Structure formats: structure tokens, C-alpha cells
Amino acid sequence: MCKIDPIDQEVGSRMRFRRNCRNLSQSALSEMVGISFQQIQKYESGANRISASRMVQLANALKVPAGFFLEGLGEFDDEQIPVGLMGVAGTKVGAGVIRDFQNMSREQQSALGQVATAIVN
Numbered sequence: 001m002c003k004i005d006p007i008d009q010e011v012g013s014r015m016r017f018r019r020n021c022r023n024l025s026q027s028a029l030s031e032m033v034g035i036s037f038q039q040i041q042k043y044e045s046g047a048n049r050i051s052a053s054r055m056v057q058l059a060n061a062l063k064v065p066a067g068f069f070l071e072g073l074g075e076f077d078d079e080q081i082p083v084g085l086m087g088v089a090g091t092k093v094g095a096g097v098i099r100d101f102q103n104m105s106r107e108q109q110s111a112l113g114q115v116a117t118a119i120v121n
Contacts, residue, residue, distance in 0.1 A: 009046030011055075011069045016044040018062040020095030032061040 019029050019040075026044075030037040033054070042048035043058075050058065050069070059066040101109060 004046040005049075006046075007073055008049050010073060011050060012044040012046040014069050015040075015050075015058060015062070017095065018064055018068065019044075020092055021099065022062060023095075024062075029058075029061060033057045 019026070024032075026037040026040040030040045034057075035054075039048065043050050052066075055069055056066045059068060062068075101112065104112065
């Protein structure tokens with residue numbers, strides 16, 4: 001089996017992040033761009049690379065500039081696969097928490113931050 005390129009994996013992670021932020025299923029996104037939901041799965045996992053023309057179609061469907069998928073990407077070795085916020089936000093739960101957080105008052109955000117810190121510690 002071929003090794004997944006870390007940059008393809010990061011591009012897929014950003015696609016999943018944005019799809020979840022827009023509250024779209026893989027099937028809904030696939031219909032918007034005229035491909036199978038299985039192809040969306042392969043893109044999101046990094047198993048298949050996204051061509052430039054397909055990236056523009058996906059960006060339009062997800063309402064982001066095409067550069068969103070590539071911004072800040074550089075050279076990665078095997079030890080430097082980006083995780084961080086995109087990894088968390090790429091899940092349904094993570095994207096939901098971020099959406100809810102954005103709708104909270106500053107006081108509520110602060111209180112949630114304190115609860116999260118207390119849970120982790």
C-alpha cells in the first residue's frame with residue numbers, strides 16, 4: 001500500500017474541517033461537485049490527491065478561497081504532520097464545539113475555557 005503524503009493528508013483535513021463547519025455530509029458535498037461520496041472520503045483521508053480544478057470546485061462549494069487548502073503548507077517530513085486545531089476541528093464534535101463557542105458571550109467563553117482547563121488538569 002502506498003504511503004500517504006503528509007501534505008495531501010493536511011489538505012484533506014482542511015477539506016473535512018470546512019465541510020464540518022458548513023454542517024455538510026460527505027454525500028451532500030459530493031453531490032455539489034458531481035463526484036461520489038467515496039471520492040470525498042479518499043480526499044479527506046489524503047489517500048487521493050486533489051487536482052487544481054477539483055480543488056477550485058470544492059472551494060466554491062465550501063465557500064472558501066482555493067488557497068484555504070494550501071495556505072501555510074511547506075515542507076513536512078514524516079514527523080511533522082500537522083495536527084493541532086485542524087485535526088480537532090476536522091471532526092463533527094470539534095466543529096460543533098467551535099461553532100457553539102463562537103456563539104457564546106465572552107463571559108461564557110471564559111467560563112468554558114476554565115472548565116476545559118480543569119478537566120484536563
